[in-house]
Amino acid sequence: MYSKAPLVELGEFLKVCRARLSPRTVGLPESGAPRRVKGLRREEVARLAGLSTDCYARLERGRVPVSRPVLARLVRVLHLDDAERDHLFALAAQGDCLPRRRPAQKVQPQLERLLDELPATPALVLGRHMDILAWNPLAAALFTDFHRVPEKGRNYARLLFTEAAFRDLYLDWSTVARSCVAQLRLLAAQCPEEPGLTALVGELSVADADFRRWWAGRHLVGLRVGTKRLRHPLVGDLTLDWDSLTCSADPTQQLVILTAERGTPSHDGLRLLASWTADPYEPERDVTA
The missing domain is CATH 3.30.450.180 (Beta-Lactamase)
Structure with missing residues (x-):
């Protein structure tokens, strides 16, 4: 059984990372016109990562799993540090993690x-x-x-x-x-x-x-x-x-x-x-x- 909750969390994390970047940060020209969204647009991230806008939009909505090569490209495009990279990969890997209640933990x-x-x-x-x-x-x-x-x-x-x-x-x-x-x-x-x-x-x-x-x-x-x-x-x-x-x-x-x-x-x-x-x-x- 595959859980979609981690994919939703992954999508929300991508949105936060996208919102903190400016076009100048990733080498895109700035027109000076007001932007409707904070940070980069979805289509800008998609283009830099070599994805279609529709594919990237589905990633942010938590609707599809994501491959490791695509994750690696997103790490580069979104300028993630090591902790953020590990977090992104962990979220992508946990789609098959089922809810479970563990016994009370005792100190070793x-x-x-x-x-x-x-x-x-x-x-x-x-x-x-x-x-x-x-x-x-x-x-x-x-x-x-x-x-x-x-x-x-x-x-x-x-x-x-x-x-x-x-x-x-x-x-x-x-x-x-x-x-x-x-x-x-x-x-x-x-x-x-x-x-x-x-x-x-x-x-x-x-x-x-x-x-x-x-x-x-x-x-x-x-x-x-x-x-x-x-x-x-x-x-x-x-x-x-x-x-x-x-x-x-x-x-x-x-x-x-x-x-x-x-x-x-x-x-x-x-x-x-x-x-x-x-x-x-x-x-x-x-x-x-």
């Missing part, structure tokens, strides 16, 4: 053990749909006490858009939130009709106007590393570099770690926060032994 044991070995580094494990599967004490001290969040609510995107304290933690919340929406968009391309992700997107679209606008905009970032600027209520401003490591046993699980450069106020702030989360009953190690 090796990742859970690794969390225990990182007492001075905030770390958490994100699963499919950005669900928070596990965390260490310093991550809880930095973000929130995840134990107090109902299990079904432990989702990074949900907390970012619906919890005021989580939102207030970020000095550049809009940048972080837009990147989060872009990551969800990339996940959705892998299987657009998966019920869990569809429900999450629907919930956040109803709950937050910014999410609605950014989701409709189809902005892609595709970050796996970066910097977060936080204002923690106990230790003040922190600038933390983050990275994500994919689990080999389950590629849908990622270990996210946050660090600060040694000798900086942010590093001192993390050490102070770590000292407050240390187990008071754990015996000190004899470093001279």
Whole structure:
């Protein structure tokens, strides 16, 4: 059974990419006359990609599948970057992805053990749909006490858009939130009709106007590393570099770690926060032994 939903999403993505380009960008002459549509016209994209206008119009309407050679030409014509290219190809490949409800995801044991070995580094494990599967004490001290969040609510995107304290933690919340929406968009391309992700997107679209606008905009970032600027209520401003490591046993699980450069106020702030989360009953190690 072939699903048309990814083709519709692919068509909408093509429209967004077409709208952001000007004739000058792709080497076409500009007449100076007012244009009825923002960006390039369908017939201009079709001509540059070597397609008939009718064929390209059907692609944008999500009515026909598209071959890899045609996709490659559209990537070139629409000036897509690597993340956008991957997204376009993922959408084209998922026409046969049927809706399926997966069992609740559990953190991989090796990742859970690794969390225990990182007492001075905030770390958490994100699963499919950005669900928070596990965390260490310093991550809880930095973000929130995840134990107090109902299990079904432990989702990074949900907390970012619906919890005021989580939102207030970020000095550049809009940048972080837009990147989060872009990551969800990339996940959705892998299987657009998966019920869990569809429900999450629907919930956040109803709950937050910014999410609605950014989701409709189809902005892609595709970050796996970066910097977060936080204002923690106990230790003040922190600038933390983050990275994500994919689990080999389950590629849908990622270990996210946050660090600060040694000798900086942010590093001192993390050490102070770590000292407050240390187990008071754990015996000190004899470093001279």
